[in-house]
Amino acid sequence: MTHPNPPHHSHAPSKLGHLLKPHSHDTADKTDAALESSSRGMRVLAVSFAALMITALIQAVIVALSGSVALLGDTLHNFADALTAVPLAIAFSLGRRAATRRFTYGYGRAEDLAGIVIVTLIAASAALAAYEAIKRLITPEDIQALGLVAAAGVVGFAGNEWVARYRIKVGREIGSAALVADGLHARTDGYTSLAVLLSAGGAALGFPLADPIVGLLITVAICFVLRDAAREIYHRLMDAVDPALITQAEQTLTAVPGVEGVGAVRMRWIGHTLRAEVDITVSHELTLIEAHAVAVEAEHRLIHEIPRLRAATVHADPDGPPDTDHHSPLQTHR
Structure with missing residues (x-):
């Protein structure tokens, strides 16, 4: 099976363009x-x-x-x-x-x-x-x-x-x-x-x-x-899923190299397939391309490990520098 989103791409523009849409498997x-x-x-x-x-x-x-x-x-x-x-x-x-x-x-x-x-x-x-x-x-x-x-x-x-x-x-x-x-x-x-x-x-x-x-x-x-x-x-x-699937997804994400932490994990059924939205934390010292590769690998593993999961949107947050709030502009909207 081929995967269009491997951890390393040969063209930087395609990587940056891919950041604008959900990571997706074949x-x-x-x-x-x-x-x-x-x-x-x-x-x-x-x-x-x-x-x-x-x-x-x-x-x-x-x-x-x-x-x-x-x-x-x-x-x-x-x-x-x-x-x-x-x-x-x-x-x-x-x-x-x-x-x-x-x-x-x-x-x-x-x-x-x-x-x-x-x-x-x-x-x-x-x-x-x-x-x-x-x-x-x-x-x-x-x-x-x-x-x-x-x-x-x-x-x-x-x-x-x-x-x-x-x-x-x-x-x-x-x-x-x-x-x-x-x-x-x-x-x-x-x-x-x-x-x-x-x-x-x-x-x-x-x-x-x-x-x-x-x-x-x-x-x-x-x-x-x-x-x-x-x-x-x-x-x-009501978009309910088996809690065991959430636990399995968290364990899968934790095992991905480069993932420093796992935040919110959400799933919903659309017909008889699943879609997911997950938040992960990566090192703030990674380049944009490296962080993107971690996110792609996270989605790749989720699709293989979670039954009937067809796509996942992976949001990567940097883990620093210390005392830096990367979401401060959104505080009043949450």
Whole structure:
């Protein structure tokens, strides 16, 4: 792998020009990695969309044969869940667009907006499940063709759980909180399908109230999943990162030759990639070119050591001379 910013350059003007923009690793490598993450996300959406549509179509056939209203609701829910791939697909597509003078960091945060839509859908799922459970508790309904309904519940659970695992796994690997939230949403639908299965079993044992009681329990489970998904998206919207990443970055910077101290370290997610802003201290006896080389090496090591970090802006402060405040003009602005 080649690096366009090695510690020593052959042309001084290029060094000075580079000081005016963030130090950055191989642009082609970063772009390829970001596009590959988006491509994986799109593949997940396509495969999970197909899996959920097949699941819902199988359930629809059994609905036609059994006339189960409960199963009809679960089937419609699965169709709706398949359609949550749409806002995510739009977000991934937008994330591939180049940065502009208005959107200087690109369009990666569109994933967070998609995550809000998904959390809203999970909340709606919980509300719908609670409504149906209370309605059936007040006016119990008989379930016909219990064997077929139970089979459809198993199909619904299996399909949703497979999709949930797939979305959550890839979402965490590429750093997409929205994809993880969508996986959690699929898991809630699997719980809803289980409710159909358990209610059919209760009806077969002569306990028709099993259907609404299980429905209420599933609503509680969906609320827990909603909490996790909402927390995931909230953290992204508030630019939260794992504190362990900050510690790792500080340790990485401390080990860079020429770094005398490490100041503020900030990171934020933009889509499923990280950007960082760090302050380091270098010897005041270094030349501008030497200090620049230390900053470039600091960013170089950060990009290699921090997962999914694509760029870092490294600010180097001199450590002296004694009793000199290099930031005094900024004191009134801080």
